[in-house]
Amino acid sequence: MAKKETKEMSFMDHLEDxxxxxxxxxxxxxxxxxxxxxxxxxxxxxxxxxxxxxNFVTYRFFCEVTHYFGVDDTYACAQEFNFKIQNQEVSGQFSMYLWTLITAGFVIGFPYILWEVWKFIRPALYEKERKMAGSFILVSSILFFIGVLFGYYIIAPLSINFFATFNVSKEIENIFTVDSYVSMMKMSIVASGIVFELPIIIYFLAKLGLVTPDFLKKYRRYAIVIILILAAIVTPPDIPSQIIVSIPILLLYEVSILIAAIVAKKTETNE
Known part of the structure; x- marks a missing residue:
């Protein structure tokens, strides 16, 4: 039977690591x-x-889809966006510039961060599981980058299209600050990447015995409500956008249930 590492570490040793x-x-x-x-x-x-x-690829894609199904393309086909982006603070552009580069560093360096996380949790794993470092980093990185692409090509364009074209009066001109625009882009990209890590998070929670497949099935309806609320927060307040964002997250939740079931089965076998 596979065993965990026997070396005991104090609480301070864990904090130091x-x-x-x-x-x-x-x-x-x-x-x-x-x-x-x-x-x-x-x-x-x-x-x-x-x-x-x-002319961004996402707008062209949705426009072609609506044309194919013969649906009104007023919203799906992006027209000329009537808004400007401006800087209103002395150090606004410089601060935004630095944090954007740091965000890019986090996104690109995410696989390395996963490697560091793996080394930290490695002592608590069984010998067979410790050999899965490559698979863990590969799968987690793929999920994260898929989420990043989803946020960039789906959530961000839908948000920009909605807010850029929404206007309660012709007397109001849309002038967005560069900080608000870039912050929305970064939130859409990074948040989506982290959300797509749900199966990996469920895997480790299941390993710790904090989550079971029965628990996830029992509270599925509550999870669906939370997912819909989350989709409503990160997308424009229109039903099509919320549905488009909700579907992948719901699929991830179902995959997480399957992963929790596999972990539970293996745990029973090891016992």
Whole structure:
């Protein structure tokens, strides 16, 4: 039978390992952020302000889909966005610039952060599970980057399209601050990436015995309500956008139930 590592560590030893986890991860994120300085034009002009262009790939895709089904394309087909982005603070652009590069460093360096997390939790795992480091980092990174792409190509464009075209009166001109625009982009991207880690989180909660498949099934209806509320928060207040965002998260929840069931079965076998 596989066993866990027998070396005992004190609480302070665990805190020391956790501290170094944060230190090393921070240095890597900052290092990548510094490297991103050399491609900052691409990051801002192409990536950050890409969804501001009505010809962005997401708008074209939804427009073609609505044309295919013969649906009114007034909302789906983005027209010229009538809004401006401006800076209102002396250090506004500089602060936004630094935090955007740091966010880019976090996203790109996420696999390394996963490696550090794996090394931290490794002593609590069985010998067979400790050999799964490559699989853990690969699957977790893939889920995270899928979530990042989902946030960038789905959530962010839907939000921009809605808020840029929404106007209660012709007397009001939409002038968004650069900080609010970039913050919305970063939140959509990073939050989506973290949400897509749900199966991995459920796996470790199931390993710790904090979550069971029966528990997840029992509270599925509550989870659906929470997911719908979450979708309503991160998307514009329109039903189509909320449905588009909710479907992948609901699928992730169902996958999490399956993962919890597999973990429970293996735990019973080991016992």
């Amino acid at each position: 956790l501290r170094w986890l944060f230190v090393r991860s921070t240095f890597v994120v900052i290092g990548i952020a510094c490297a991103c300085y050399f491609i900052d034009d691409f990051i801002f002009d192409t990536i950050i302000f890409g969804p501001k262009d009505p």
